[in-house]
Amino acid sequence: MEVQEAVLSTLLVVYASAVLINSLVAGLLWIRQRDELTRAQLFIWASTFGSLVIQGIAGSTMPLVLVGLTAVFTVSCAIAHLLSVSSGVAVPWRRSFLLLGLGWAVALFSDFVGLPFFLVTFPLLCGVAFPLLSTAGELLVRHRARLSSSELGMAIASLFYGVHMLDFALLGDKPEWGPFGFSLGLLCIFALSIFAPAVVVEKITATTARTAAEMDAARRIQMQLLPHNPKLPGLELACYMKPADEVGGDYYDVHHIGDRAWILLGDVTGHGLSSGLVMLMAQSVMSSILHTRSSIGPGELNILANSVLHQNLARMGEERTMTIVSLCMEGEDELVLSGSHDNLYVHRKATGEVEVVTVSQFPFQLGLIDEIPADIVSETRLRIEPGDTLFVITDGVTEAAKTGDYKQGMFEESRLIEFIKRHASQPIEAIRSALNDDLERFTQGVYHDDVTFIIARRQEA
Known part of the structure; x- marks a missing residue:
């Protein structure tokens, strides 16, 4: 048990450090660039760090556990928003909030009648992960042919992260599976720390090149006149x-x-x-x-x-x-x-x-x-x-x-x-x-x- 707690503590420190470092880097990039893409990336890491803090201070009673899980909804929305900004695919915001509200209602009812942990948390987690799963899924199913390598990697990493959000319903009440769950979370964080900046830089570079070409064309027209x-x-x-x-x-x-x-x-x-x-x-x-x-x-x-x-x-x-x-x-x-x-x-x-x-x-x-x-x-x-x-x-x-x-x-x-x-x-x-x-x-x-x-x-x- 002591070994397991030590492993969990180490994984938690690595997880929090990775999120904090990415938050600082994303913040510096946003300060320098100040556009929608860098703001969306900053929102991902800020919301991830915020949800980690909320989950850490939330108690172990079921209503507080549900509050901690709801904090992850902001992460799901942030990643979905970056996918939307970079690809043009719309996030189903209305359905996302409706499903989150419905998930809360079902979770509270299930907890009230004494249903098992999985049946209490899974409906809420479906609402939490829906924006991310829906947006990433649409990209991979309907728009895969036009995705660049970094966009494809981002979509796959996002889908994996969305599925990982659901696994808490299976593993959350089983302490022996804690290291495994944190390991999956670290994989998601590392994947996002690679593909999210890659997508942002790729899009900024493309926009800069397109703007430069348009400015060059305007300059040529002006000089020719x-x-x-x-x-x-x-x-x-x-x-x-x-x-x-x-x-x-x-x-x-x-x-x-x-x-x-x-x-x-x-x-x-x-x-x-x-x-x-x-x-x-x-x-x-x-x-x-x-x-x-x-x-x-x-x-x-x-x-x-x-x-x-x-x-x-x-x-x-x-x-x-x-x-x-x-x-x-x-x-x-x-x-x-x-x-x-x-x-x-x-x-x-x-x-x-x-x-x-x-x-x-x-x-x-x-x-x-x-x-x-x-x-x-x-x-x-x-x-x-x-x-x-x-x-x-x-x-x-x-x-x-x-x-x-x-x-x-x-x-x-x-x-x-x-x-x-x-x-x-x-x-x-x-x-x-x-x-x-x-x-x-x-x-x-x-x-x-x-x-x-x-x-x-x-x-x-």
Whole structure:
């Protein structure tokens, strides 16, 4: 008897240690990942540990034994939930709780009339194990062909665990079978500690790969829609965009419609996929308006685009806005602009000075409100002489952080102006490369926002 008690104590310590270690590992994984799969795995081990504690403190009277057995129902539900989340098979929750309640009623009645231990506990254990047996059984019977190796192992281990839950009705009142029952429990725990993390990691890896592929496709679409080697009459052009994430929220476009040359640049709040989708929407809206209203001015273009963008964003439930600057070359030397955006810069060849142009003719960012009265929107006209160079940027340039750390300072407007003065006499492509190189050195390649700029120079005769 002493040997048997020692074996039981050892098995109990090993069992509890395995559950505790798995609980800690699952908790750390959930803290790092915080998704439904890791939460489901954490619930398995937390509920297993909790049921072990409840069974340990429950007394030996039959009602308290039934309470301890009911605690295992949470384990059954937790494992069934992980199977459901990973495979898409629904857990029969309503039937599970109905059977648990029915099992309790039958167990209490059986105990009241003095039936044997097996007949008292088995009805309740059927309700306890039902969620697990039902879900694992459906996976193995109906969906086995599509299960991966880890999913198949998890389903088999779960089925085995469910059957093990039932064996207490046979062994629970026989102390000599205690080591055997604990050994079966340890096998179940070890099997779950192998297959549950394997399923979780496999699904997370697959989801990550699928998301990466979708983001890559979105990035390709976005980059393909941007103008490649754009050309406008009378202008030399160089454009650059570097998204901070796979998909950026910055926008630029150029159009030659009739006798007008258009340059458009904007910045959607935030970055990433959602901002990128809004950027694509804005690109489509602006392009459609320009090609249907060829005589439109920059101010009216922004008014119409704002209304459409606001309505679309409201339908999507997106609270995003977009800075914009719309520039139109009318004739050879007059630039008309309107927008709500960062400053733009004109390097005057004749003087070597940089003219800073405020872009605040449009009172709000695009998409903020629905209707904007035309009388509060203005336009600015600039004369662009041959050899003058225009720099249009997003705030990702001036707000680029030194070595990626804002505490060490930003690129700032003053540094950009000095750069323009030093490099404005160079060919357009050389200026683009030099600015990109300057930003790379300054940030050490760490960007927290999308970087976009357009350099346009009026050609000389």
